[in-house]
Amino acid sequence: MIRAGGVFAGIGALALLGGCEVQQVDSDRPETARDFPQATRPVSDLGANSFSTEQARDNRGEAVTVMDLAGIEPGMTVADIGAGEGYYTVRLAERVGQRGRVLAQDIDPDALSRLGRRVEGDRLENVSIALGGPDDPHLPADSFDRVFMVHMYHEVEEPYAFLWRLYPALREGGKVIVVDTDRPSNEHGLPPKVLFCEFERLGFRLREFVRKPEMAGYYASFEIAGPRPEPAEIEPCALPQEDRAHIGGDA
Template sequence: MNFALRIALAGCTALALAGCNEVDPDADRPETSREFPRAHRPVSNFGGNSVGPEMKRDERGEAQLVMDLADIDQGTTVADIGAGEGYYTVRLAERVGRKGRVLAQDIDRDALRRLGTRVERERLDNVSINLGNEDDPRLPESSFDRVFMIHMYHEIIEPYSFLWRLRPALREGGQVIVVDVDRPPQEHGMPPALLFCEMRSVGYRLVEFIRKPEIRGYYAQFELEGDRPAAAEIVPCKPQPTKVAGINTRDN
């Protein structure tokens, strides 16, 4: 074998080995999310944000305020995503009454078991429980007037696929309610400008934004706008300043 041929074969072998050692840039993501853009932001540790015991939250009037702002009434159907121990679930169940329904969803099986025990103990016949996925809330289609995501949006690791799969669950005129804290995601919060961008990229329009001390953060309300985009059409958001400009806000 001549020298030139040996060099050529060695080069081919090196290229082949390099190809074998290539790392899939999406290997750390769920397979069901890889057609969607990656979120260009950190994500807080799951369950790391403590918003205080239920009694303290009730003393501030948190749940009552949020339900009032969201127009929750008798007969409303609500999905409580990231329900956890059920602070909002049980209060929503009382507010919507026998003609309404509450679906409590979480990805934590242990939390759902504890919540199931609480639902049985308190005889909440209008509550059902559903196990979600990190990139899919797994909600039935055309079922909800309101979807609550309270102090949990910053934990969503795949916001574009999650929000994309959430859209069909809303009834006509349905809205998504987000309560979070204005601080970086890695500090268990979500800058409002970044939240607005991620929601808008999947076809949600902001209709109200309010900062309230009772909820230890802000309240944002969204509705659907236009058709659901194809996954390839979604443009990911870049990290943005926390200052909110160009929208109607209320602070008090």
């Protein structure tokens, strides 16, 4: 049975980098994000929902490698954020089994519609589908053993608001899993040190970091390390010097 989540309107504007300064245009940001600092890095445009062909990804063992690193076991409850057309969703559903649950979330209703047809066709009764928001994954509190964000975190326009609202969704011992590519954030990737900093600012700590060719990038897992800060207490991460230079800025 597929449950559709609510529709949450409004996509924030791209952070504009001028030299070392970010132009703050709060009126162009979602109202729900304005209590949080704005990212000091550029954000990639939304990419295609298919990162690569599923057969190519299976041939190099991507999903198996990531699920093994993440310790996915039968009975777990997992969120697949930025699920697209469901490459990870269907494989996670098989791994967690009928005693487990997978919530597939995306902000693209067309992609979710296609995924819904796939889930119905494959009779994946342990999968639910929800439409998320650009600054809020809209995950129920204390519900997930793992939250997956695969080749999508660099597209999150309001990372501090997004992670702040994701934080309560983890169960005790839960982890956030990020797979991405080590390249500038406006080129559909994210330098690991930027990723580490943004998660640290929200009370997470890095648990594991691995580079493997099977993933065409890197794997990082995070766990809760301390209390969630108040929005006004969050200090945005500075864009690294080399990344400023890459996109044409000066320190």
